[in-house]
Structure formats: C-alpha cells, structure tokens
Amino acid sequence: MKAVILCCVLFLTGCSGVKNIQDLTYIVAIGMDFDETEEEYIVSLQGLNFANVAKQEGAKSVDPVPIFIATARGETLNMAVSKLYGKSEPPLYFGHVNTLLVTNRLIQSKASEVLEEIGRNRSLRPTMKVFTTEEKIEDVFNTPALFNYPAIYTVLFKAKISQLAQNELKAITMMDFLRDYYEPMGTAKIPSVKIDESSWKANQDYPILYLNGFSTFQHQEYKTDIPLDHAVIINWLTEKGISVDRRVEKAGKLAAAVRLGEPKMEIMYDETADKPKFSIEISVSADLLEKIQKDLTMNGLKKQIEEDIKAKVESIYNEGVENKLDILDAGEKWYRKHPKQFQQLKKNRTFYLDQESLTEMKVNVEILHFNSYKFKRSIDGEL
Known part of the structure; x- marks a missing residue:
C-alpha cells in the first residue's frame, strides 16, 4: 500500500508541460504602422526574456540589457504577427503585453479598423496602455531608460498616477480610451510619445522618451493633436490627483x-x-x-x-x-x-x-x- 501511495505522489509532483520563466519570449509592447503605398500593416513586437534574471544571484548586472524587436508586414494585423511565430525561439507569449504604440499615420487613416481588431483579440488585455507617436516605432522601442535600465522603465510602462512627475501627462488604458471613443459626446484622447535627444548626456547625447501631447478624437474620428502645454491643463482639469x-x-x-x-x-x-x-x-x-x-x-x-x-x-x-x-x-x-x-x-x-x-x-x-x-x-x- 505504501508503495502505491509513493508512486502516486511521484506522478503528482511537478507541473507537466509548464515552461520555465526563461523559456518564453514575453512580448511587453506592440507597435503598429501602415504603409499607404503598399497598403500593408507593419507590426513591431518588443520582447523581453528572463534568462539573465533567472541566472542572476545577488547584485544587479551592470551590463546594458538588450532590447529585442521583431518586425513583420501583412495585409492585416493578424497576418503580420503570424509571420513572426515561426521565427521566434523561445516562443512568443502575449499574456503580458502592457503597451500598444500606434503611429499618427495609422491612427489618422485606420483608427476604426485597428481598434475593432484589437478589441476582438482575446490575447490582449483591455488594461494595456495605448500611445501614439510621430517617431519611428523601432526608434521608440530602442530607447532605454536612464542608467541603462531596460525599456520597461520608460514612460511607456509607467503604471501608477503616483509615479507622475510634475507637468507630466497621465497614460490611458485601452479600456478607458474605448469608453470615451464610443461616447456620443465628449473627446477621446491618447497621449503621444516623443524622443528627446538633448536633455540628458552620457559622454554623448542620451535619448529618453516623454509624453508631448494628445491625439484627439470626436465621434470616432481623428481630429487633431494637442500640444503639451494645453494637454497638461486638460489633464489637470479632467483627471484626479494631478x-x-x-x-x-x-x-x-x-x-x-x-x-x-x-x-x-x-x-x-x-x-x-x-x-x-x-x-x-x-x-x-x-x-x-x-x-x-x-x-x-x-x-x-x-x-x-x-x-x-x-x-x-x-x-x-x-x-x-x-x-x-x-x-x-x-x-x-x-x-x-x-x-x-x-x-x-x-x-x-x-x-x-x-x-x-x-x-x-x-x-x-x-x-x-x-x-x-x-x-x-x-x-x-x-x-
């Protein structure tokens, strides 16, 4: 009887089929653009792997953390992403996507199509943050935080309003943006991201990311960009705790x-x-x-x-x-x-x-x- 129980315990131990933390490529941000000439969507994925974290014991590594970015094109967003699955080892995992970054070119011409597609995608959480940019997606994703901290310490991933600096804009989740976007009255706003290349230096210019205004929508239609000075006052009036x-x-x-x-x-x-x-x-x-x-x-x-x-x-x-x-x-x-x-x-x-x-x-x-x-x-x- 004891031998039978022991065998059962041995079979129950461990988690069969569950991958270790370092055996997945965690996608933390998705970037989207549109090529009007080729009529193709351009999707960029920002990946994070925990292999260096899992092996690390004690002090923080002083080596810069590499930023991995994958890019593909397709007639639809899903077709573009599907091209990257077979070219990614460790395999891609979308359960921790924190940020969606879309170009102004895409949001001005394909806002409804993109938002509907993202809303139907069960792999993406409605609490992920959304931003627009006039910069190249790859340039934004390749911009680390200060002191060689990884990109997840930039404004694209700032989580709480208590972390806001003075006169800084508040990020918005996809869920909150869509709520405003489909309201029959009122304005929906997405913060825009820009690269600043002159404020910080480390032997040479050290680019950083900051929020420089809003992209605005009324009646499910893109209207205009609001500059930072006005956007700060709007945020101050309409949000709490600022x-x-x-x-x-x-x-x-x-x-x-x-x-x-x-x-x-x-x-x-x-x-x-x-x-x-x-x-x-x-x-x-x-x-x-x-x-x-x-x-x-x-x-x-x-x-x-x-x-x-x-x-x-x-x-x-x-x-x-x-x-x-x-x-x-x-x-x-x-x-x-x-x-x-x-x-x-x-x-x-x-x-x-x-x-x-x-x-x-x-x-x-x-x-x-x-x-x-x-x-x-x-x-x-x-x-």
Whole structure:
C-alpha cells in the first residue's frame, strides 16, 4: 500500500508541460504602422526574456540589457504577427503585453479598423496602455531608460498616477480610451510619445522618451493633436490627483512660480437651451514656489493666478471648438442629464458647441502656503 501511495505522489509532483520563466519570449509592447503605398500593416513586437534574471544571484548586472524587436508586414494585423511565430525561439507569449504604440499615420487613416481588431483579440488585455507617436516605432522601442535600465522603465510602462512627475501627462488604458471613443459626446484622447535627444548626456547625447501631447478624437474620428502645454491643463482639469507647476506673469514679465493643486471644476448648464450651454466654476488651491517681483502683493498674486487660469482654459476651449472638439467634455455630462434634447440634437448631425456655448467662467484660487515669502502692504493698504 505504501508503495502505491509513493508512486502516486511521484506522478503528482511537478507541473507537466509548464515552461520555465526563461523559456518564453514575453512580448511587453506592440507597435503598429501602415504603409499607404503598399497598403500593408507593419507590426513591431518588443520582447523581453528572463534568462539573465533567472541566472542572476545577488547584485544587479551592470551590463546594458538588450532590447529585442521583431518586425513583420501583412495585409492585416493578424497576418503580420503570424509571420513572426515561426521565427521566434523561445516562443512568443502575449499574456503580458502592457503597451500598444500606434503611429499618427495609422491612427489618422485606420483608427476604426485597428481598434475593432484589437478589441476582438482575446490575447490582449483591455488594461494595456495605448500611445501614439510621430517617431519611428523601432526608434521608440530602442530607447532605454536612464542608467541603462531596460525599456520597461520608460514612460511607456509607467503604471501608477503616483509615479507622475510634475507637468507630466497621465497614460490611458485601452479600456478607458474605448469608453470615451464610443461616447456620443465628449473627446477621446491618447497621449503621444516623443524622443528627446538633448536633455540628458552620457559622454554623448542620451535619448529618453516623454509624453508631448494628445491625439484627439470626436465621434470616432481623428481630429487633431494637442500640444503639451494645453494637454497638461486638460489633464489637470479632467483627471484626479494631478497638480501642475505654472508661471505667473505681471505686465508680460515673470512675477512668480506656483504649484496648483487638484482643481474642482463644476459645469452648470442652462436648462432652457436645446444644446449644451453652460458656465464653468473652477476652485483650486495654490502653493507659492518662487516670488520673483518684490512688489507683488498677496491679493495681486491671487488675482493674477485666477486671470491666467481663466485665459488659458478659455483659449483651450476656443481652439477645441475650432477643431470641432469638446475638449472639456461638457457634452458628455450634458447628454446624460438631457436625453430628450440629445435625441433631437443627434438628428441635426452638426457639432454641438460654438463660441457662445460657454457663457461664463469663474476661477477662485486660495493660496495655502507662501514658502516663507513675506508680503508688504501697498499704498492703499492691500496685502
């Protein structure tokens, strides 16, 4: 009896057919482009193998970690990827794909086809992050992090909002982007990636990746790219837990530098209008980082910050309207509360915002910390 039990235990030990961690090529990012001349999709895979990790005991290796990239072409995305299976040993594994990177050329001409194909693919997780780029896919994938850290330490793989630097954009998952993309009102945004080749040096220029703006969509159609300066303010207004550093000008000259905390933006609608017509109130706290102009008063600083925020948001809104973009997502909130008006508006088939849709904007800033700077009273007694 003991011999039988022992034999059973021996057969049960181990995991038959399960590969070791170093026996797979883990695809962590997929890049997609489109050749309009040949009418072919170009797919690039960024692979990671754990062989060096599995053998490593103790200290971190000082040798640069190589970046492996595979590229193939095909009439469809699946046909392009299928060409790489027979040319990859250890075999490819797509269960850990973290990032999708698409070129502007592809997203401007083939957005719907690509998004539908990716949405149907069960091998890809809906929580993977999505980015656009004007750079070559291979150049982006070949850019490591600082200090020869592997590419998975770049902004393409940053996981948490708590890891964001000041004035940095927040990544978006495919799931969240598709939710916004198919909304009948509101703007969908994808952060764009760019290579910076001048900020860091290590005997020579050391390129790094950063997020430099948004690619935007309205009604499942690509509209335009938003530059970094505007994208940071949009992110600050519409996302949670984000603060930004801003310059404050007086008479066209730098007066101070402040940090603006997470704002509270309230949109109030005109209930009598048959399309979105609204006013906006923004409340935000601020910390004074640097005071440049000595004659700047406390109330003058507060007023100037409020005027700067108001002017910036109005500028972003007006540029959005010119590009037929609801960049502040005013329509997305409106149609949920006004279903009957929305059904009538949908029949009109025209963009629902214009310059007069935003009737008023109020900004209230409360300065909480002054960083040991002191303010003197002005002649009229103002602080």
